Amino acid sequence: MSVLLLAEHEQGQLKAATRNAVTAAKAIGGDLHVLVVGSGVAAVADAASKIDGVAKVLVADSALYAHPLAEPLSALIVSLAGGYSHILAPATSTAKNALPRVAALLDVAMLSEITGVVSPHRFVRPIYAGNALATVESADSVQVVTVRPTAFDAAGDGAAAAPVEAVAAVADPALSRFVSADLSKSERPELTAARIVVAGGRGMQSGENFHLLEAIADTLGAAVGASRAAVDAGFVPNDYQVGQTGKIVAPDLYIAVGISGAIQHLAGMKDSKIIVAINKDEEAPIFQVADYGLVADLFKALPELSAEL
Amino acid sequence: MKILCAVKRVVDYNVKIRVKTDQTGVETANVKFSMNPFDEIAVEEAVRLKESGAATEIVVVAVGPTAAQETLRTALAMGADRAILVQTDLETQPLGVAKALKAIVAKEAPGLVIVGKQAIDDDCNQTGQMLAALLGWGQGAFASKIAAANGELTVTREVDGGMETIALPLPAVVTADLRLNEPRYATLPNIMKAKKKPLEIVAPDALGVDLTPRLTVLKVEEPPTRSAGVKVPDVATLVAKLKNEAKVIP
Numbered sequence: 001m002s003v004l005l006l007a008e009h010e011q012g013q014l015k016a017a018t019r020n021a022v023t024a025a026k027a028i029g030g031d032l033h034v035l036v037v038g039s040g041v042a043a044v045a046d047a048a049s050k051i052d053g054v055a056k057v058l059v060a061d062s063a064l065y066a067h068p069l070a071e072p073l074s075a076l077i078v079s080l081a082g083g084y085s086h087i088l089a090p091a092t093s094t095a096k097n098a099l100p101r102v103a104a105l106l107d108v109a110m111l112s113e114i115t116g117v118v119s120p121h122r123f124v125r126p127i128y129a130g131n132a133l134a135t136v137e138s139a140d141s142v143q144v145v146t147v148r149p150t151a152f153d154a155a156g157d158g159a160a161a162a163p164v165e166a167v168a169a170v171a172d173p174a175l176s177r178f179v180s181a182d183l184s185k186s187e188r189p190e191l192t193a194a195r196i197v198v199a200g201g202r203g204m205q206s207g208e209n210f211h212l213l214e215a216i217a218d219t220l221g222a223a224v225g226a227s228r229a230a231v232d233a234g235f236v237p238n239d240y241q242v243g244q245t246g247k248i249v250a251p252d253l254y255i256a257v258g259i260s261g262a263i264q265h266l267a268g269m270k271d272s273k274i275i276v277a278i279n280k281d282e283e284a285p286i287f288q289v290a291d292y293g294l295v296a297d298l299f300k301a302l303p304e305l306s307a308e309l
Numbered sequence: 310m311k312i313l314c315a316v317k318r319v320v321d322y323n324v325k326i327r328v329k330t331d332q333t334g335v336e337t338a339n340v341k342f343s344m345n346p347f348d349e350i351a352v353e354e355a356v357r358l359k360e361s362g363a364a365t366e367i368v369v370v371a372v373g374p375t376a377a378q379e380t381l382r383t384a385l386a387m388g389a390d391r392a393i394l395v396q397t398d399l400e401t402q403p404l405g406v407a408k409a410l411k412a413i414v415a416k417e418a419p420g421l422v423i424v425g426k427q428a429i430d431d432d433c434n435q436t437g438q439m440l441a442a443l444l445g446w447g448q449g450a451f452a453s454k455i456a457a458a459n460g461e462l463t464v465t466r467e468v469d470g471g472m473e474t475i476a477l478p479l480p481a482v483v484t485a486d487l488r489l490n491e492p493r494y495a496t497l498p499n500i501m502k503a504k505k506k507p508l509e510i511v512a513p514d515a516l517g518v519d520l521t522p523r524l525t526v527l528k529v530e531e532p533p534t535r536s537a538g539v540k541v542p543d544v545a546t547l548v549a550k551l552k553n554e555a556k557v558i559p
Contacts, residue, residue: 010470067473069475070438070441070448070450071447071448074442092469093451093466093467093468093469094468094469096434096450096451097438097448097450097451098438099438100403100434100435100436100437100438100439100442101438101439101441101442101448102442103404103435103439104404104407104438104439104440104442104443105442107404108404108523109402109403109404109523109524110403110404110433110435110439111524112432112433112434112435113432122527126432126532127335127430127431127432127529128320128326128335128429128430128432129429129432130532131325131326131532132326132328132335132529132530132531132532133529133530133531133532134526134528134529135526135527135528135529135530136524136525136526136527137524137525137527138523138524138525139523139524139525140523173445173447175445175446175447175448175477175478175481176447176448176449176475176476176477176478176481177475177476177477178473178475179463179474179475179476180473180474181468181470181471181472181473181474182471182472182473182474183468183470183471183472184470184471192469196557196558220558228487231488232487232488237471237472238453238467238471238472238488239467239468239469239470239471244429244432245426245427245486245487247469252557253551253555253557253558263325270535273557274551274555274557275535275538276547276551282540287537287540288535288537289535289537290537290538291538291539291555292538292539292540292541292547292550292551292555293537293538293539293540293541294540294541294543294544294547295540296543296544301544304543304544304545305544305547305548308544308545308548309548309558
């Protein structure tokens with residue numbers, strides 16, 4: 001058995017989600033090779049080689065991979081797939097885009113967002129927005145799997161660095177072209193990796209009011225998130241969204257402010273260790289999952305919270 | 310340009326699902342079904358492209374049971390022109406559905422395929438990407454904005470860090486994300502008209518497609534439930550509890 005794991009990285013940094021996926025790979029067993037694909041990614045490969053349990057790092061460093069377009073990325077993975085029993089990746093937007101393509105090209109089924117490894121061919125994954133957990137077995141010769149990062153601990157660094165080996169880029173299928181990116185810039189920790197998340201919902205009433213949350217987030221070193229309603233209303237950009245189809249988070253502390261707690265939102269945060277809800281509607285479903293609930297007007301509670309902290 | 314959309318019949322998003330006591334799956338008897346919400350967005354986008362003159366015909370396809378005809382009629386009422394049901398009683402899985410859609414694409418030769426990014430029952434988020442791979446086409450997954458011009462499609466995609474815009478030569482596959490549009494409600498006259506629109510039923514065998522599931526569901530369980538904690542009277546108590554009891558803030 002051997003696992004090929006696609007590393008996730010951003011701006012020359014290995015992303016923490018890769019480490020969570022390594023833990024899932026170790027639970028599967030066998031030789032673990034990490035694949036780093038990008039342009040100017042020597043530092044990412046170096047960081048990946050130090051993770052405990054990694055036997056080898058493959059690096060495809062080419063201008064062709066400056067942006068993770070699904071078609072060239074999946075063509076590369078398919079070219080390397082021979083000999084691997086499992087192809088894994090953390091369930092990021094890059095992997096969700098490319099891995100189904102890999103699975104189809106290999107003519108195998110895919111398992112999305114696993115949260116548990118029962119055996120090398122048997123996995124647990126949430127269905128119906130996490131309202132049910134399915135144990136699924138694949139009969140295919142190769143298992144193509146995305147891993148929900150919050151379900152696995154992050155693997156630390158090992159004693160010795162694994163060898164790093166360059167692999168050649170494969171011909172660009174030229175089926176898509178990168179035009180532009182509009183990425184949010186923030187000094188705050190990344191939403192999916194933050195230890196504390198402060199999130200706002202429709203109750204925030206406007207984008208300007210999010211500064212009340214930002215002040216608290218900065219005091220706590222927290223990330224700022226939002227419900228779908230707040231994103232749909234245009235208060236904050238889409239990458240703030242926590243929920244079934246947004247980001248899945250499981251921080252030590254999740255503070256939900258002015259969020260009613262729709263099923264789709266709960267799906268994205270109910271595995272947080274401690275949940276705090278601040279909402280003026282005492283019937284709001286968010287209180288059913290909150291460890292600490294405060295029934296209050298958020299415009300009064302948030303300045304008080306800022307002062308207390 | 311002809312557009313092909315795929316729709317799935319799923320348990321309505323408002324239904325609080327229940328896991329069967331024998332752990333074989335989720336209770337679907339006497340439960341309301343409707344069109345997968347992301348597929349509604351896909352159909353809406355196709356209808357808007359037709360209304361803008363960028364598309365000439367919309368063919369909508371479902372792979373599923375006889376009852377999925379209702380879902381197809383809903384799409385016809387929204388503005389699709391024709392429907393095709395690939396009829397099967399097997400549990401549908403993304404790879405099989407993508408193969409069935411590939412066979413339909415071979416017959417219909419659309420210039421663009423739009424599907425929802427994921428079905429809200431199995432939450433797979435695979436079919437569109439798999440179809441693009443099988444066709445050897447480019448893909449614009451998680452689209453929040455699309456524009457067609459000069460035989461090319463510009464797709465703005467929702468990605469982890471924000472937004473990304475790519476260009477795809479046509480034909481291509483697009484998967485619809487939440488903010489691509491807000492689907493219309495079908496009006497009564499359009500629902501009546503939809504009853505007369507053509508709906509063709511084909512067998513997977515006739516397409517040369519094997520829909521046998523590759524994944525076996527061994528059991529389905531309830532997730533661990535989270536119980537409600539305590540209500541705190543004020544902010545000072547909240548902060549004290551977070552510091553001293555939960556110990557999550559210094």
